[in-house]
Amino acid sequence: MSTLKRTKIKTLLAMEPGQQVLAKGWVRTKRGNKQVKFIALNDGSTINNIQVVADASLFDEDLFRRITTGASLAVTGELTESQGSGQAVEIQAREIEVLGECDPMRFPLQKKDTSLEYLRTVAHMRLRTNTFGAVLRIRNAMAFAIHKFFNEKGFVYLHTPLITESDAEGAGDMFQVTTLDLKNIPLDKKGGVDFSRDFFGKKTSLTVSGQLEGELGATAVGEIYTFGPTFRAENSNTPRHLAEFWMIEPEMAFYDIKDDMDLAEEFVKYLVQYALDNCMDDLLFLQSKYDEGLVERMRGVTGITFERVTYTQAVEILEKAVADGVKFEFPVHWGTDFQSEHERYLVEKYFGKPVILTDFPAAIKAFYMKQNDDGKTVRGMDVLFPKIGEIIGGSEREASLEKLERRIDELGMSRKNLEWYIDTRRYGTVPHSGFGLGFERLLLFVTGMANIRDVIPFPRTPKNAEF
Numbered sequence: 001m002s003t004l005k006r007t008k009i010k011t012l013l014a015m016e017p018g019q020q021v022l023a024k025g026w027v028r029t030k031r032g033n034k035q036v037k038f039i040a041l042n043d044g045s046t047i048n049n050i051q052v053v054a055d056a057s058l059f060d061e062d063l064f065r066r067i068t069t070g071a072s073l074a075v076t077g078e079l080t081e082s083q084g085s086g087q088a089v090e091i092q093a094r095e096i097e098v099l100g101e102c103d104p105m106r107f108p109l110q111k112k113d114t115s116l117e118y119l120r121t122v123a124h125m126r127l128r129t130n131t132f133g134a135v136l137r138i139r140n141a142m143a144f145a146i147h148k149f150f151n152e153k154g155f156v157y158l159h160t161p162l163i164t165e166s167d168a169e170g171a172g173d174m175f176q177v178t179t180l181d182l183k184n185i186p187l188d189k190k191g192g193v194d195f196s197r198d199f200f201g202k203k204t205s206l207t208v209s210g211q212l213e214g215e216l217g218a219t220a221v222g223e224i225y226t227f228g229p230t231f232r233a234e235n236s237n238t239p240r241h242l243a244e245f246w247m248i249e250p251e252m253a254f255y256d257i258k259d260d261m262d263l264a265e266e267f268v269k270y271l272v273q274y275a276l277d278n279c280m281d282d283l284l285f286l287q288s289k290y291d292e293g294l295v296e297r298m299r300g301v302t303g304i305t306f307e308r309v310t311y312t313q314a315v316e317i318l319e320k321a322v323a324d325g326v327k328f329e330f331p332v333h334w335g336t337d338f339q340s341e342h343e344r345y346l347v348e349k350y351f352g353k354p355v356i357l358t359d360f361p362a363a364i365k366a367f368y369m370k371q372n373d374d375g376k377t378v379r380g381m382d383v384l385f386p387k388i389g390e391i392i393g394g395s396e397r398e399a400s401l402e403k404l405e406r407r408i409d410e411l412g413m414s415r416k417n418l419e420w421y422i423d424t425r426r427y428g429t430v431p432h433s434g435f436g437l438g439f440e441r442l443l444l445f446v447t448g449m450a451n452i453r454d455v456i457p458f459p460r461t462p463k464n465a466e467f
């Protein structure tokens with residue numbers, strides 16, 4: 001092979017014709033006739049393929065038999081102006097090396113069935129499809145934009161633990177972490193599990209949220225964010241829940257609930273705008289295949305101000321809707337937690353834009369939320385999005401030691417494992433706020449995919465932890 005350096009296809013497609021180039025990638029399709037073959041080559045750098053044109057007389061007949069969908073190639077040749085429509089340049093092949101053949105009888109992506117359901121059954125190979133290439137590139141762009149956003153604001157990226165003793169957040173059911181022999185569990189005098197014999201000498205689990213540790217960071221360096229894996233033993237098989245997902249949790253000292261909402265709104269708009277500015281090829285591909293309203297829906301959230309309403313106002317709206325004949329599967333009245341059908345009614349039917357709900361009944365929210373003076377509600381805030389429902393959940397935190405301790409007792413929670421957290425209120429307590437954005441919920445919104453299993457490369461859901 002020549003001494004040329006490989007150029008990525010994304011770069012090649014933007015280059016001027018007339019140069020010798022080396023491209024490497026996987027064959028998407030091959031067509032042509034006896035004289036000339038056309039090979040669409042993709043290397044994952046872009047949704048677009050480069051067309052390789054091969055004059056059949058220059059190559060061994062056997063070569064084209066080995067070039068099948070999925071095979072990997074190195075192609076050297078001249079970048080020329082393309083005769084066909086759809087691309088500006090193509091490669092007139094001089095040398096083609098088959099790096100790896102791909103048996104057409106066995107290759108799972110050869111099948112006519114390209115449904116997302118089928119692809120989930122061959123999830124180890126689905127990353128090779130155009131769809132997952134697009135999703136992975138958008139996912140990467142969003143991860144980068146998240147770090148960029150917070151970095152520009154001077155937030156500190158805080159790494160909170162994945163293994164935790166804290167089980168008091170009530171955010172979701174936890175996966176236990178243990179090295180105890182499950183066939184021979186040591187018992188204490190009362191007949192309970194003797195966790196002092198376990199690896200950490202206590203009961204530990206995978207984290208459901210980095211927030212409590214995040215508060216330790218925020219009350220030290222001011223503004224932090226976490227961005228890491230989060231685990232919830234969600235036994236509901238919904239298209240919006242994973243057992244392992246990624247969450248971004250900013251936490252800010254000296255922010256009240258209004259500052260919190262302002263930041264959340266600015267943040268999601270920034271991310272959606274970043275995707276529009278940097279991922280348009282992939283967005284248009286996904287739009288054409290899965291969701292014709294995608295780009296318009298995305299533009300719809302960047303240019304407007306989100307609606308802000310209290311939980312109590314939202315209940316009134318929903319009750320009126322029911323009285324006017326709107327049918328919901330789940331009942332709604334003051335005190336109930338909204339289901340996604342209620343959230344989507346507010347966003348899609350009533351307001352026609354994203355909604356930030358605030359001031360929820362204390363009983364349906366976590367112990368750490370700041371208590372309002374009415375004695376009934378707490379200063380939580382949820383950001384609701386079209387098609388998704390809840391995308392962000394957050395709150396101003398209760399800064400008063402006395403009120404926080406009273407709430408912990410009221411809920412019958414043990415203070416013992418929370419002393420470290422309560423110390424933030426004992427020593428130099430400050431008003432502070434934060435929120436959590438589910439990364440895959442955001443990705444549902446910016447890819448138009450309908451199922452959360454299709455926006456993460458290796459989904460974990462009940463009865464499914466392949467690879």
Ligand code: ATP
Nearest residue numbers: 171234240241242245390391392393436437438441
């Ligand atoms: P939901 O009511 O949708 O289950 P939640 O109230 O449990 O959400 P929070 O505890 O507030 O959610 O978590 C913050 C964010 O994390 C949510 O707004 C959502 O974007 C995301 N999230 C929560 N649970 C999951 C999950 N199982 N899979 C993916 N994302 C999730």
Ligand code: MN
Nearest residue numbers: 171172232234
């Ligand atoms: Mn939940």
